[in-house]
Amino acid sequence: MNKTVLITGASRGIGADTARLFAEQGWNVAINYNHSEHRALALEAELKAQGASAMVVQADIAEAQQVQSMVHQVQSHFGTIDALVNNAGIAQQRLFTEITEEDWNRMFDVNVKGMYHCTQAVVRDMINNHAGKIINLSSIWGITGGSCEVHYSAAKAAVVGFTKALAKELGLSNIQVNCVAPGVIDTEMNAALTADAMEQLKEETPLGVIGKCSDVANLIYFLASDKADFITGQVISPNGGLVI
Numbered sequence: 001m002n003k004t005v006l007i008t009g010a011s012r013g014i015g016a017d018t019a020r021l022f023a024e025q026g027w028n029v030a031i032n033y034n035h036s037e038h039r040a041l042a043l044e045a046e047l048k049a050q051g052a053s054a055m056v057v058q059a060d061i062a063e064a065q066q067v068q069s070m071v072h073q074v075q076s077h078f079g080t081i082d083a084l085v086n087n088a089g090i091a092q093q094r095l096f097t098e099i100t101e102e103d104w105n106r107m108f109d110v111n112v113k114g115m116y117h118c119t120q121a122v123v124r125d126m127i128n129n130h131a132g133k134i135i136n137l138s139s140i141w142g143i144t145g146g147s148c149e150v151h152y153s154a155a156k157a158a159v160v161g162f163t164k165a166l167a168k169e170l171g172l173s174n175i176q177v178n179c180v181a182p183g184v185i186d187t188e189m190n191a192a193l194t195a196d197a198m199e200q201l202k203e204e205t206p207l208g209v210i211g212k213c214s215d216v217a218n219l220i221y222f223l224a225s226d227k228a229d230f231i232t233g234q235v236i237s238p239n240g241g242l243v244i
């Protein structure tokens, strides 16, 4: 029987390429989106046209009830969820002195509380099945800190702590929890950065390139596969060698 993955924020960027890769590998894919309905539906159609099993589920992951309803829809359609990719996230470039409480709260509501809601909603099933893979998207800024991104860096650091603690708690349930902390990847998330800033980041990257979504998707897929059964509680950073 095909395995099922739920990928949050799969309407575009890293999540969309991750959905493509899981589908190629024969998984049932649940594509979560919040606002980008057309893009999520287009991705679902693309995957189905290739013979894959895919479904679209809308939810703002910051809202517990929406997440519960999303997970219920996925379980009703595909059965058990074998892997959860907590990918959905938001970023914002802003001087620390200009970060409002509203900015701060939304950053944590999506990037941290959203991951908590989604994990809570799937993990009991995984415990009952004595199997499951959870992959959380942090960022290189969650490890090194990013200037003008204090709230983003703090939220992504929380993802690291969450991953390590949960991995310890769920190890005996045979559930692997890992964290992917990418460097700079070419997605709309970086659209606010100027061409000069992107060029500088490229120059600072030892491999001399900005990462592609597929670079991250390949790692996420590996961590969800049975090849990664002995890997848990780890933070792995596809970043072209960029360490600041």
Ligand code: NDP
Residues within 6 Å of the ligand: 008, 009, 010, 011, 012, 013, 014, 015, 032, 033, 034, 035, 036, 037, 059, 060, 061, 062, 086, 087, 088, 089, 090, 091, 110, 114, 137, 138, 139, 140, 181, 182, 183, 184, 185, 186, 187, 188, 189, 190
């Ligand atoms: P994008 O901005 O390209 O896409 C973000 C995705 O998250 C969209 O599908 C969006 O859905 C979804 N999303 C945002 N808020 C919510 C929400 N409240 N509920 C549900 N879905 C939501 O981001 P990337 O692909 O670049 O990033 C993916 C992950 O990787 C993020 O966690 C990000 O922090 C992390 N990352 C990215 C890096 C980069 O350089 N790009 C570097 C390091 C980490 P919709 O459009 O439907 O609202």
